[in-house]
Amino acid sequence: CRTRHAFLGEYYAKFVPTEPIQCPCGARTQTRDHIIQTCEIYDDYRDLLWNVSDDLDIGEILGTEEGIEALAEFIEKSGAFKKTGQLTPEITEPRLDDATVEGGNEADWEEEDGRIAEEASDDDE
Secondary structure, three states: OOOOOOOOHHHHHHHOOOOOOOOOOOOOOOOHHHHHHOOHHHHHHOHHHHOOOOOOOHHHHHHOHHHHHHHHHHHHHHOOOOOOOOOOOOOOOOOHHHOOEOOEOHHHOOEEOOEEHHHHHHHHO
């Protein structure tokens, strides 16, 4: 964020001209300052930054330990500065309880040569 090397329109304009530079909110150019100070997409999270800077001064946010901590929380909670500009959905590992199998349940499964028995018996027909 300090170096402006991020998934931002202002970065793309200089280094990745094939990427769009507009902000998803409709602003002509997506910039670091726009995301931190005015982008309506992140309005619900901006209070985290107002707690350290009443006027959302970039120097105050990026130049103090308290500002950096607030910005890190803003980014984590909002998804700002990510490629999608959104939070990454939490991925959970599938559980055996959640499994649904056509033609039977997990109690009917048996492995045969590393395959489920139903698949192996289909090959035999």
